[in-house]
Amino acid sequence: MATAELYLIRHGLAGEHGSYPNxxxxxxxxxxxxxxxxxxxxxxxxxxxxxxxxxxxLVRARQTADILLKxxxxxxxxxxxxxxxxxxxxxxxxxxxSQQQAHFCLALVGHEPGLSEWAExxxxxxxxxxxxLKKAGVIGMSLPxxxxxxxxxxxxxxxxxxxxxx
Numbered sequence: 001m002a003t004a005e006l007y008l009i010r011h012g013l014a015g016e017h018g019s020y021p022n023x024x025x026x027x028x029x030x031x032x033x034x035x036x037x038x039x040x041x042x043x044x045x046x047x048x049x050x051x052x053x054x055x056x057x058l059v060r061a062r063q064t065a066d067i068l069l070k071x072x073x074x075x076x077x078x079x080x081x082x083x084x085x086x087x088x089x090x091x092x093x094x095x096x097x098s099q100q101q102a103h104f105c106l107a108l109v110g111h112e113p114g115l116s117e118w119a120e121x122x123x124x125x126x127x128x129x130x131x132x133l134k135k136a137g138v139i140g141m142s143l144p145x146x147x148x149x150x151x152x153x154x155x156x157x158x159x160x161x162x163x164x165x166x
Contacts, residue, residue, distance in 0.1 A: 125151030
């Protein structure tokens with residue numbers, strides 16, 4: 001298995017829940033787009049560069065991932081259904097095991113509570129309900145090189161968006 005630097009990024013501020021007939025199509029608000037762009041530029045200023053951005057296919061997550069891409073944080077973007085609400089960390093772990101790179105930097109763009117639950121599983125082996133990722137917030141983790149990342153990953157960054165905004 002590859003060793004990875006993993007960034008879990010929650011989508012930006014989106015339209016009000018319940019205000020769209022199909023919640024999958026709920027987009028970022030104009031304020032959400034603006035703040036997400038500012039945060040993406042700040043991440044670039046911090047010299048982050050993702051080998052790949054994997055995103056939930058839902059509109060608000062895809063728009064967030066597109067902003068990260070346009071700002072220059074990566075040259076490669078793919079949709080992954082397991083990042084949608086209710087998605088399976090096991091499907092992502094299977095994908096991760098298939099990666100052949102010696103080291104890579106990966107961003108996952110998705111939703112709550114899924115991203116926080118995934119972080120807890122990677123850190124502690126199970127979800128404890130202790131972490132909450134704010135909209136456009138970032139969790140940074142190091143995944144181990146030789147063992148399963150479940151319960152053996154290391155947290156190096158948990159940032160609410162307000163610390164990244166000018």
